[in-house]
Amino acid sequence: MFSLLRLLPPRNFKSISKVSPLQRWIHRTFSSAAASLQHISHxxxxxxxxxxxxTVNVTKQLHALLLVLGKAQDVVLFTKLVTLYATLGDLSLSSATFKHIRRKNIYTWNSMVAAYVRCGRYRDSMDLVSELLSIPGTVRPDFYTFPPVLKACVHLVDGEKIHCWVLKMGFExxxxVxxxxxxxxxxxxxxxxxxxxFVDMPVRDVGSWNAMISGLCQNGNAAEALGVLDRMKAEGVKMDTVxxxxxxxxxxxxxxxxxxxLIHLYVIKHGLESDVFVCNALxxxxxxxxxxxxxxxxxxxMKVRDLVSWNSVIAAYExxxxxxxxxxxxxxMQFVGTQPDFLTVVSLASIFGQxxxxxxxxxxxxxxxxxxxxEEDVVIGNALVNMYAKLGSIDSAHVVFEQLPVRDVISWNTLITGYAQNGLASEAIDAYNMMGECRTIVPNQGTWVSILPAYSHVGALQQGMKIHGRLIKNCAYLDVFVATCLIDMYGKCGRLEDAMSLFYEIPRETSVPWNAIISSLGIHGHGEEALQLFKDMLSEGVKADHITFISLLSACSHSGLVDEGQWCFDMMQKEYGIKPNLKHYGCMVDLFGRAGNLEKAYDLVSNMPVQADASIWGALLAACRxxxxxxxxxxxxxxxLKVxxxxxxxxxxxxxxxxxxGKWEGVVKVRSLARDRGLRKTPGWSSVVIGNVVEVFYAGNQTHPQCTEIYKELRVLIAKMKSLGYVPDYSFVLQDVExxxxxxxLTSHSERLAIAFGIISTPPKSPIRIFKNLRVCGDCHNATKYISKITERNIIVRDSNRFHHFKDGICSCGDYW
DNA sequence: TTAGGGTTAG
Structure with a gap:
């Protein structure tokens, strides 16, 4: 517009600033001087x-000027306006302009079709093409008509129909096109x-190759896409920014x-780094x-950054x-005035969760x-469910989940993971079962990765195996993350052999499955084998990470391998440059403490560069006990108690x-402290699987149908145990009673109920497997040793820490729990 | 005068 203003005589120019809007001024100035009009339009x-x-406003002014200049039927200029308004986002002005053009040519129609597509009005673009096809005359669709319509088809379901049109007209x-x-x-x-x-094309340009490559990528055929790229290079077609x-x-x-x-180097060499898409992708x-x-x-x-650039860099750090x-x-991003969109907020939700x-x-x-x-997008809802779950507010997560207008498989996976990670395994299992009732939801890799840990947690071996069976059918168990969950499940459900054989079946190039199997060996007390596997891992060229060392150190600590543990701890820092975190220190305190080297354990706690938390003091305290x-x-x-x-x-x-x-006054003090603070114990439960049924017992349970038999069995056992020298250890009872x-x-502790039920429900001498959600109680541990001797049974107890194999009056853990 | 193929996700 400014180039036009410069043409005007200074006398009139003066009045512009006062007489606004420009449109009115143009009209008055030019309509009074028809000769000038001619002159100006030339x-x-x-x-x-x-x-x-x-902007739309400036375009409107130009539009008015064109009308004033008598250009209303200049089809070229007005076709340009149709496109321009759509590009600036004003579709109603675009279509109004289109309607006023009396002698529309194919350029005009194509522009309007493209305008509808650009503004997301796909159905209208299709209708317009139908209208074009139906009007008699010489204006027919051409090469330019179909690319935008085909783009519209991506959002509709008329793809086949359009392809037929394309074929009929010979545009393919x-x-x-x-x-x-x-x-x-x-x-x-x-x-x-x-x-x-693609293969039928007689001539291909770089755009054709790009379409094929991106098509393959979007369908998960990444390796094939790279193959097509190689062929493209071999044919001498150069990569462009797309x-x-x-x-x-x-x-x-x-x-x-x-x-x-290498592609980044290519970008630099060919000067493609000014393209925003390229930089964002990098x-x-x-x-x-x-x-x-x-x-x-x-x-x-980057000289120019767009919303995607900011979202990408934020997501990168998040x-x-x-x-x-x-x-x-x-x-x-806020400082430079870029407005966030919902993907920015998805990252923000994760950030505040973290x-x-x-x-x-x-x-x-x-x-x-x-x-x-x-309401707009399920992704943002899922991100919020995830955020609340990470914040430990699983109830809020559930509320958001319930309010979602649409739920997809990821919504369910997020909820299941949320429950599982907040220690609510049975809620996770309930959610998984509810998901199974939604016919539209097809479980995926993420579902297995969320539900299997919940099964591991409660020791639901049968259900876990059912999923394994399902995954074998479509080879999904070969996915390293799913397989790792299965290994973990078998390990935690006491099937170490199955965990091992699965481990050797799957790809193991990354540390992930190694960490799981080392940890499984650890909780079963097989420290030596865990160390051997660690050595195998290194000789196979797999790089250990900080989780490997947690698995390894805890395996050493469970098996009392002090020197080996120390070796690992040193190697982790010197060779791998991994700074120990609280979990690593916790394992080391455990390791030294359990071996009786309390001084060393205490030294470590005192000299840690990080603040000791409850788990560290807890480990030291357990060692002192x-x-x-x-x-x-x-x-x-x-x-x-301070932390x-x-x-x-x-x-x-x-x-x-x-x-x-024998410091009884201390016992009394602690009991009253616990009582005064109104502490409620996390309900302890133990489960035992009889046949296919998981029986769960809470302490003091009186409601089980076979309650009478269970307590009767326990009374018989106690009498036998006492005759063998068992003395109940009342210090495990916090209640101040006789x-x-x-x-x-003590007798009605959940683990004992489960064991008694196992004894009366299974044939003599068969093994009994028990799961306990907390650590096994010390008195129950002692009692179980006696029971294993009296009943001549192997009793395998998995508590929240490890496995205890009781056999003939001895426990594999060496009385450390 | 009009057109294609591209980057971010829970």
Missing amino acids: IVDFKVLFHSCT HDVY AASLIHLYSRFGVVGAAHKV TVSSVLPVCAQLNDVVSGV INMYSKFGRLQDAQMVFDA QNNEPVTALEFFKG LSDWLIGRAVHGFVIRRGWL IHGNAELGTFASDRL DSENVGYYVLISNIYANV DDEKEQI
């Missing part, structure tokens, strides 16, 4: 004017049809760092590789567990509600230490 370069139309070999067809078929998952269009931005996600998916970096790829520095380097070098840095980038920031997490939820995004060190025990319990005064299990431990050294009542309380 010298004004409309192309330049179109170029400066960057046009490179633009063919690329759209390939894209369309790929989007509908019909890769074969897409490929046929090729690069389609292929980089493939490198990320295949974890192919070498190809990814950021995402480096993020998936975990190479945050490279991702940030690309981001920093997904690599650096929520604080991610948040800084979010602030940077940061355990409940208040801001809720604010994010409120923001989503105000924007109405929950085993070795009867009341002095250090008192100190540790003091510290322990966690809510866990009643610790009070039991402390009371037990005092009792063992001794005979304490004995009664």
Whole structure:
């Protein structure tokens, strides 16, 4: 518009600033001087004017000018306006302009069709093409008509119909039309049809290759996509920005760092790094590789950044567990005035979940509600369910889940995982069963990865095996994450042999399955084998990570392998540069403490660079109990109750230490402390599987149909145990009651009920497997040794820590629990 | 004057 203003005489120019809007002014000025109109329409370069139309308002002014200049029937200029309005997002002006053009040519029709597609009005674009086909005359669809319509078909279901039109008119070999067809078929998952269009093309340009490559990628055929890329290169077609931005996600998916970096070099060499799509794809790829520095380097070098760039860099830090840095980038995004979209908020939800920031997490939820995004996309709802689950607020997670207008398989997976990770295994199983009732939901890899740990947790071997059977049918068990869950399930359900044989069946290039099998060996007390497997892992060239060392250190600690544990701990730091975290320190304190080296354990706690938490003091306290060190025990319990005064299990431990050294006043003190604080114990339960039925017992259960028989069996057992020297250890009872009542309380502990039920429900001498959700009680541990001797049975108890194999009066754990 | 193929997700 400014080039036009410069043409005007200064006398009139003066009045412009006062007489606004421009449209009115133009009308008055020019209609009074028809000669000037002619003059101006000759010298004004409309192309330049179109170029400066960057907003709807300016375009409206140009539109008015064209009308004033008597150009209303200039089909070329008005066709341009149709496109321009649509590009600027004003479809109603676009279609109004279209309707006013009397002598529409094919350019006009094509522009309107494309305008509808650009603004997401797919059905209207189809209707317009039908209208065009139905009107008699010489205006017929051409090469240009179909690519936008085919794009519309991606969102509709008329793809086949349009392909027929295309074939009928003989347009299928046009490179633009063919690329759209390939894209369309790929989007509908019909890769074969897409490929046929591709191979039938007599001439292919880079766009054709791009369509085929991205089509393959979007259907999960990543390796094939790279194959097509190689063929493209072999035919001498050069990659452009579109090729690069389609292929980089493939490198990320295949974890192919070498190809990814080579393509990055190509980008630099060919000057493609000014393309926003390319840079965004690079950021995402480096993020998936975990190479945050490279991702940030690309981001920093970008001259133009769009919403996707910011989302990508925020997600990069969020997904690599650096929520604080991610948040800084979010602030940077706000600083430059880029408005967040729902994907930004998906990252934010995860960030505040990771940061355990409940208040801001809720604010994010409120923001989503105000924007109405929950109704728009299921992804954002799932992100909120996940956020609340991570914040430990599983009830809120459930409420959001219930309110979701649409639930997909990921909504269910997120809920199941949420329950499982908050220790609510049976709720997770209930959710999984409810999901099974929704016919529209097909479980996927994520479902198995969420439900199997819940089964492991409660020891539901049968159900776990049922899933294994289902997965064998479609080879889904070969997926390394699913297989790892199965290994873990077999390990935790006492089937170590099955865990081992599955381990040797599956691909094991990453540390993930190794960590699971090492951990399984550990909880079964097979420390030596765990170490051997660790050595095998290294000789197979698999890189150990911090989880490997947690599995390994805990295996050493369960088996009392002090020197070996120390060796691993040193190697982890020196050779792998892994800084020990609280879990590693916890294992080491356990290891030294259990072996009786309390001084070393205490030294480690005192010299840790991180603040000791309850698990560390708990480990030290447990060691003090085993070795009867009341002095250090008192100190540790003091510290322990400062960091966690809510866990009643610790009070039991402390009371037990005092009792063992005869400090009865200490026992009384701890009991009253527990009572005054109103601590309620996490309900302990034990389960035993009889046939296919899982029987669950809570302490003091009186409601089981075979209750009378169970207690009768227990009375018989107690009498025999006492004759063999069993003395009940009342220090495991926190209630302040008489001794005979304490004995009664111990006798009705859940593990003992489960064992008694196992004895009366299975043939003599057959093994009994028990699961307990907490650590097995010390007195029950002692009692079970006697029971295994009296009944000549193997009794296998899995508690929250490890397996205890009781046989002939001895426990595999060496009385450490 | 009109057109294709591309980057971010729970």
